[in-house]
Amino acid sequence: MSLVSKTFELYGKTYTLESGELAKQATGAVVVKQGDTTMLMTVVVSKERKNYDFFPLTVDFNEKLYSVGRIPGGYLKREGRPTEKATLTARMIDRPIRPSFPDGFRNEVQIVATSLVADQVNPFDVICTMGASLALTLGGVPFEGPLACVRIGRNKETGEFIVNPTYEERENSDLDLELAGTRDFISMLEASAEEVSEEDMLAAMAFGQKAIGAFCDAQLAFVEEWEQVNGPIVPKEYPLDEPVPEVHDRVFAHYDEMYAALDDADKQSRIAKVEELKDSIKAEFTEDEQLEWEREIPVELKALEKKAMRTMVVETGERVDGRRANEIRPIMVKGNYLPLVHGSGLFQRGQTQVLSVLTLGMLNEAQRLDTIEPVEGKRYMHQYNFPPFCTGETGRIGSPKRREIGHGNLAERALLPVLPDENEFPYAIRVVSEVMESNGSSSMASTCASCLALMDGGVPIKRPVSGIAMGLIQEEGKTVVLSDIQGLEDFLGDMDFKVTGTERGITAMQMDNKATGLTPKILTQALEQAKQGRAFILGKMLAVVNGPREETRPTAPRITSITIPVENIRDVIGKGGETIRGIQDETGASVDVHEDGTVYVGGVGESVDQAVERIQLIVKVPEVGEEYTGRVVSIKDFGAFVNLLPGKDGLLHISRVAQGRVNKVEDVLNVGDEVKVKVIEVDDKGKISLDRLDKPEAPAQAAGEGRPRRESRDRAERPRRRPGDNGNNGGHRTPRRHHEG
Numbered sequence: 163m164s165l166v167s168k169t170f171e172l173y174g175k176t177y178t179l180e181s182g183e184l185a186k187q188a189t190g191a192v193v194v195k196q197g198d199t200t201m202l203m204t205v206v207v208s209k210e211r212k213n214y215d216f217f218p219l220t221v222d223f224n225e226k227l228y229s230v231g232r233i234p235g236g237y238l239k240r241e242g243r244p245t246e247k248a249t250l251t252a253r254m255i256d257r258p259i260r261p262s263f264p265d266g267f268r269n270e271v272q273i274v275a276t277s278l279v280a281d282q283v284n285p286f287d288v289i290c291t292m293g294a295s296l297a298l299t300l301g302g303v304p305f306e307g308p309l310a311c312v313r314i315g316r317n318k319e320t321g322e323f324i325v326n327p328t329y330e331e332r333e334n335s336d337l338d339l340e341l342a343g344t345r346d347f348i349s350m351l352e353a354s355a356e357e358v359s360e361e362d363m364l365a366a367m368a369f370g371q372k373a374i375g376a377f378c379d380a381q382l383a384f385v386e387e388w389e390q391v392n393g394p395i396v397p398k399e400y401p402l403d404e405p406v407p408e409v410h411d412r413v414f415a416h417y418d419e420m421y422a423a424l425d426d427a428d429k430q431s432r433i434a435k436v437e438e439l440k441d442s443i444k445a446e447f448t449e450d451e452q453l454e455w456e457r458e459i460p461v462e463l464k465a466l467e468k469k470a471m472r473t474m475v476v477e478t479g480e481r482v483d484g485r486r487a488n489e490i491r492p493i494m495v496k497g498n499y500l501p502l503v504h505g506s507g508l509f510q511r512g513q514t515q516v517l518s519v520l521t522l523g524m525l526n527e528a529q530r531l532d533t534i535e536p537v538e539g540k541r542y543m544h545q546y547n548f549p550p551f552c553t554g555e556t557g558r559i560g561s562p563k564r565r566e567i568g569h570g571n572l573a574e575r576a577l578l579p580v581l582p583d584e585n586e587f588p589y590a591i592r593v594v595s596e597v598m599e600s601n602g603s604s605s606m607a608s609t610c611a612s613c614l615a616l617m618d619g620g621v622p623i624k625r626p627v628s629g630i631a632m633g634l635i636q637e638e639g640k641t642v643v644l645s646d647i648q649g650l651e652d653f654l655g656d657m658d659f660k661v662t663g664t665e666r667g668i669t670a671m672q673m674d675n676k677a678t679g680l681t682p683k684i685l686t687q688a689l690e691q692a693k694q695g696r697a698f699i700l701g702k703m704l705a706v707v708n709g710p711r712e713e714t715r716p717t718a719p720r721i722t723s724i725t726i727p728v729e730n731i732r733d734v735i736g737k738g739g740e741t742i743r744g745i746q747d748e749t750g751a752s753v754d755v756h757e758d759g760t761v762y763v764g765g766v767g768e769s770v771d772q773a774v775e776r777i778q779l780i781v782k783v784p785e786v787g788e789e790y791t792g793r794v795v796s797i798k799d800f801g802a803f804v805n806l807l808p809g810k811d812g813l814l815h816i817s818r819v820a821q822g823r824v825n826k827v828e829d830v831l832n833v834g835d836e837v838k839v840k841v842i843e844v845d846d847k848g849k850i851s852l853d854r855l856d857k858p859e860a861p862a863q864a865a866g867e868g869r870p871r872r873e874s875r876d877r878a879e880r881p882r883r884r885p886g887d888n889g890n891n892g893g894h895r896t897p898r899r900h901h902e903g
Contacts, residue, residue, distance in 0.1 A: 190301025505619020
């Protein structure tokens with residue numbers, strides 16, 4: 163195997179594909195680059211077929227901090243559990259590749275993405291799908307490829323679409339659209355947007371489809387060069403689980419019974435009927451037959467359920483719960499659901515129920531990120547929990563799974579565009595969505611519940627956001643777009659298309675598509691139907707919570723910001739943080755000082771005002787004419803130093819401590835005395851001169867007599883000195899020095 167490397171340029175960016183040098187024992191291995199960002203994509207397919215009734219695909223993302231020249235933090239100095247970004251990237255690779263494998267593929271497949279270099283200019287995520295696709299192709303693995311993933315941005319000023327924008331270009335974009343698929347169809351989509359219209363979003367998707375095709379062509383060109391160097395790629399044979407006609411016929415003989423069992427609006431009742439029917443069908447097979455067809459029987463039972471559900475929709479126009487295609491389940495909304503918390507909202511749609519809870523904090527409580535992206539942290543955090551009880555099941559509750567991280571990220575992207583700027587609302591914002599009951603569209607219910615919680619908590623969002631999940635059924639040559647899909651329609655349907663937005667436009671989207679016939683016409687219908695559904699849901703929300711509170715709730719911290727001169731930051735912090743800790747301990751407020759001189763002060767009750775006053779006193783410069791009541795902190799021969807403000811002392815000269823002549827300052831003032839003074843001068847070095855107000859009369863013994871003369875000894879007692887007598891030689895004169903001519 164010889165190294166093959168090919169560099170090409172597309173849409174103003176330079177890419178490189180390489181194979182034949184690294185990880186040669188893998189089924190397939192490819193190095194893919196954009197600029198200097200370098201990813202290693204490996205694919206391994208197990209030699210044995212697994213005894214599963216599902217496709218065993220695993221995608222892992224190895225985020226290596228050496229790729230950005232950093233040593234991991236912590237005691238072990240080794241990368242630990244995957245970060246949220248690593249998990250989201252692994253999902254981005256998995257979602258378009260999984261449906262591209264043939265039905266019945268049961269060999270285990272593992273795709274591993276390893277970050278070798280992250281140049282902090284070009285993102286590393288979307289190019290991974292192209293690398294994985296090419297690795298599968300070079301490994302001779304059967305799949306519907308080539309595949310590629312692209313990110314589409316849009317310049318805010320020019321409106322021009324950008325393919326795979328750099329991090330800097332993304333900063334000036336009102337659209338972040340990632341979509342993946344083949345040259346002919348889109349299978350995965352993820353987006354966040356600043357209230358982009360449906361028409362503009364469709365245009366971006368059409369542009370992205372063309373870009374995907376260009377990257378697929380680049381892979382084919384690489385394969386052609388590879389085969390010229392290393393010989394033809396030999397497709398590998400993997401046994402597939404093929405339908406057994408006898409099993410199919412015996413299971414599908416119960417089609418009418420399955421159709422009747424599915425016709426039930428209650429999820430738990432419907433599941434019970436379907437499972438009871440499946441058990442009775444399975445019991446018709448002998449024990450030997452069940453052992454012989456242990457994989458085929460469950461597959462056919464699932465196919466029976468899928469066929470009955472889909473036929474019901476396309477033939478009758480009704481769904482399993484009796485709704486029409488564009489009908490939305492009953493909605494229940496409650497704001498201010500929990501006491502004491504900073505904000506809460508309960509949203510229920512059908513048998514999906516989510517409670518979202520808001521917590522506000524100081525900006526220094528924002529999440530810090532230790533990833534290979536040039537992002538240090540995020541101020542808004544949305545987390546989604548899906549406990550087993552929400553589906554009436556038992557299970558282990560531990561760290562969040564990939565699905566929970568993905569759904570939380572979707573709701574976060576949905577609401578981020580409407581949040582106020584931190585200068586307007588200087589809070590770190592955390593929203594947690596607890597799924598209490600689930601029958602489909604729980605991520606969209608989380609978006610709605612979280613919007614309610616933000617408004618209940620007094621967060622001044624720009625506009626309220628609602629969301630809806632759309633589905634698709636293509637059966638027997640007919641196509642039906644479904645609004646507000648439930649779990650069964652997601653599981654057995656052809657599309658799960660989630661759309662969130664305001665009355666002005668789309669803020670986020672996510673789509674997983676199993677249908678190859680997803681035309682622009684179908685997408686247009688889905689977006690228009692979603693727009694109508696979002697408006698209906700938003701109306702239900704606003705009928706209960708008509709907008710954000712005018713102020714945050716009393717239990718939430720009150721945060722204000724002030725600006726101080728940069729040169730005074732050291733004064734506010736103090737030596738070793740002594741001053742700032744003192745302010746926090748004495749007032750109970752939290753103080754966060756930024757390098758640009760912005761100071762955020764947060765707390766409950768009067769603590770904020772007290773802390774702000776303390777800080778303002780520290781940085782204030784006394785001005786001529788201002789009057790203070792200060793404390794004498796030290797006394798010198800020439801006057802007294804009076805403390806006016808924290809860290810600010812002024813000199814009260816001895817001539818200004820009283821009316822009349824004063825011999826000693828201590829005759830009038832003592833350390834610790836309070837004295838009313840007026841600023842009479844501030845020189846260019848900041849030295850402050852003071853005058854005392856309400857001066858007392860000088861002590862009588864000092865009035866008009868000048869300095870008292872020393873007590874003199876009697877002349878008879880004083881030794882008589884002559885010039886040159888220093889008083890230390892017993893009265894003898896020191897000889898005069900004679901100078902020579």
